[in-house]
Amino acid sequence: MTDNPTSIVDAEQWPDPVCHYGIEDGTPVVETVNEAFETTFGPVDAGEPVASLFETVGLSIVQGPDEPAVVGTAADQFTVETGTQPSESGAASHDRYLLRVVPTDGNAGGVLLFTPVPTGIARAADEIGLDHVASVISHDLRNPLDVAKARLRAARETGEVEHFEHVADAHDRMERIVGDVLTLARGADVVQPDGRVDISAAAERAWATVETDDADIVVEKSLPTVVADPDRLGRLFENLFRNSIEHGGTDVTVTVGPLADAPGFYVADDGRGIPPGRRERVFAPGFSTDDHGTGLGLSIVARIADHHGWSVAATDSASGGARFEITGLDTG
Incomplete structure (x- = not known):
């Protein structure tokens, strides 16, 4: 395999749509497309300007430079969308693709690579914004990534191999976080509340995965077991704990206990609290009182x-x- 970007992509072997383009008189033009491109978007003629390719195959730019003419003139990345006629329900369906432009050395041509964006991810991006979809991954990955870096540094300095076990655990945690974000974006069908989970144990496990600084936790032993997805319940606790530490202070005390008048539990802290006017808004995607928060x-x-x-x-x-307060639990 060579370092030439266009030689890396065998158009006929590549499973997603691919368009090779060249430069004629300073204008990017279509050279070839693969079968996946024609099946997805329809046929195009060799020699057609890349700038008009979008209109020919019915693509529109969702995110990226507004002018299609810039495609093919420099390395760039876009989100593009196809639109179809309204269905029987009256709603038009759309398919989104991440379009990466890979020019050759010297910008003598290149490749347009179209990667399908899963429907759930596209729906989440519409709801909370593409930037926030990326931000949540970086937000939740920051803690295990910092742990892995610190443990690797300690291993290099001390030569103690037990640090590598913590690095492996951090990597496993990062993998689970990425999977959680993607599956949550795809909808409720990926949450599988098919087992009984001890709430106290779930809270204690989650606390161990969060950077807690000088914070303390009190987990009341009278908490019930609940029918839940253990991984997702763990993420719920982690996010609540992280919220308490980020907004209540690094020396905050967090308490997890049962509700007295309903099947459920609460997570409380002794920080500065949430003003009444913001208590409904805090669950809205993108709302944050922290300049550095997602x-x-x-x-x-x-x-x-x-x-x-x-x-x-x-x-x-x-x-x-x-x-x-979390209510409506199935504790039977």
Whole structure:
């Protein structure tokens, strides 16, 4: 395999749509397309300007430079969309693709690579914005990534091999987070509340995965077991714990306990709390009072709860901090 970007892509072997283009008199033009391209978008003629390719095959740019003419003149990345006629329900269907432009050395031509964007991811991007879809991954990955870096540094300095076990655990955690984000974006069918989970144990496991600094946790032993997806319940706790530490302070005390008047539990802290006017808004995707926050941690909590058939509400704790109550649990 050579380092030439166009030689890396065998158009006929590549499973997704591919368009090879060249440069004629300074204009990017179509050279060849593969079978997947013709099956997906329809046939195009060799020599057609890349700038008119979008109109020919019915593609529109969702994210990226507004002018299709820039495609093929420099390395770039776009999100493009096809549109079809309205279905019987009256709603038009759309398919989205990540379009990567890979020019050759010297910009003498290149390749247009179209990668399908899963429907669930596209739906999540519409709801909370493409930037936030990326932000939530980076937000949740930051902690295990920092742990892995610190443990690798310690291993190099001390030569103690036990640090590598923590690195492996951090990598496993990152893999699970990426999977969780993707599966949550695809909808409720990926949450599988088919087992009984001890809430106390789930909370303690989740606390161990979060960078807690000087924070403390109190987990009341009277918490029940619940029918839930253990991985998603763990993510719910992690996001609530991280929210308490980020907004309540690194020395905050977090308490997890049962609700007295309903099947459910609460997560409370002794931080500065949430003003009443913001308690409904904190679950909205993108809402954050922190300049460095993504505003997605609590929206994921709400999604996990909703996919289980639960409800979540924000209120104040006995000490004036934040308290989140999760109700509607199946404890039978």
